[in-house]
Amino acid sequence: MGKQQDVGGSDRHTGSSATAQRATETSSDARLALAQDPATPQMTLFDLASDPSAAVRKAVAARTDAPAQALRPLTRDHDRQVREAVARNPSTSVGNLLRLVKDADRWIRWAVAGNPGCDESVRRVMSEAPDKELRGLLAERRDLEPDLAARLIDDVSPEVRERLATHTHDPDVITALMADRTARVRKGVARNPRTTAEQRSALAQDPVVDVRAALVRTVELAEADLERLVDDRSVQVRLAMATSDLVPPHIRQALGRDSDETVADAARDYRPASGNSPVVRAPRVGHRRSATSQGRPGRAAR
Structure with missing residues (x-):
């Protein structure tokens, strides 16, 4: 009906x-x-x-x-x-949703956020709500109006901005959040598969370890970025590369010779994911696998 x-x-x-x-x-x-x-x-x-x-x-x-x-x-x-x-x-009805989105019970407010009838008028109320989680649920919506996204870019909560950074499809929003001073927000951008190759290259040089580690786990990178990150000063970043489904075999082979035994062992013992990995694949640029390369994609030669 x-x-x-x-x-x-x-x-x-x-x-x-x-x-x-x-x-x-x-x-x-x-x-x-x-x-x-x-x-x-x-x-x-x-x-x-x-x-x-x-x-x-x-x-x-x-x-x-x-x-x-x-x-x-x-x-x-x-x-x-x-x-x-x-x-x-x-x-x-929208009228009833507008009543419930202001309910004293948070679970009811959050249920409204997932209702398919949650239209622009309800989303506007959500954007102004004191409930951080409600604004976070709004930030994850693909159909978010540009002016509401612009409002959330400046949200007082880093968590809300991080969720917006991870889920937005708007290139202007991604660009704005790349410059966010809070590391967890840039980490959200690093997990967004809609970043450009240029943006990924910038994130690969982010001063915060968590941002670089999130990047190598989530999206495919250009060859120049991969070669730089193989020698990253952080063991955490190199370990993330060693266990990432998105790192090509020749990079994993290099990590198998890492000075840190934990990284080297992880690279040598790597097996492809079972298919349940949360990794979001995105087109990788800047590297073409040689016709003479050995082993399967994503798996180190033994």
């Missing part, structure tokens, strides 16, 4: 049908079955929305065909599971 219409009028319509009368006279199990029955008339759902049983009200809250006005009082229900069911209902 399509999106619910949030129209004016009272929060509850009282039906006088025989079905509505049965809803008030039967056991809670019977009323729950009625709330879950697709054939139950919508007018009866208004009565069931004020049922004394939270299970019945939750069943109404989860119905995608429930009228917006039947769900409206449930956005203020004293039972948090009922309110969360409304927040997760993909047919919940």
Whole structure:
């Protein structure tokens, strides 16, 4: 069914049908079955929305065909599971989502963030919310409006900016966050597969170890950057390279001769990932594998 219409009028319509009368006279199990029955008339759902049983009200809250006005009082229900069911209902009206995005319970606010009906008006409220996690969930959205992304670039929370840096598809946002003074934000940029080769080269020279280590674990790099990082002063960075699925065989072979035994052993003992790796692959530039190279891609010669 399509999106619910949030129209004016009272929060509850009282039906006088025989079905509505049965809803008030039967056991809670019977009323729950009625709330879950697709054939139950919508007018009866208004009565069931004020049922004394939270299970019945939750069943109404989860119905995608429930009228917006039947769900409206449930956005203020004293039972948090009922309110969360409304927040997760993909047919919940924008008006009801706007009420729930300000709910005192954080889990309900976060459920609104994942609702497919979370439109621009709801996202704008999220961008101004004091809830850091809510703003972080907003930062991860691919459909984020440019002006909201620009606002989050200057968010007071480094975590929010980091999540924006990791997930954004906007090249202007990536460029802005490359210059962020907080290392964890630049680390987020390093994990973003939509960075350019030039940006990756700059990140490969970042003064913070965690940024360089995140870079080699997550995206493919140009040959010049790889050769520089093989001799990185940080064991952590070289170890990240030795165990990265994205490092080509000839670089891993060089790491197998590393002065640090932990790095050398990791490079020699490397095996390709099972396919469950969280690594995000991106096109690697600047290196073409020789036709005479030995071994499989991503695996050191033994």
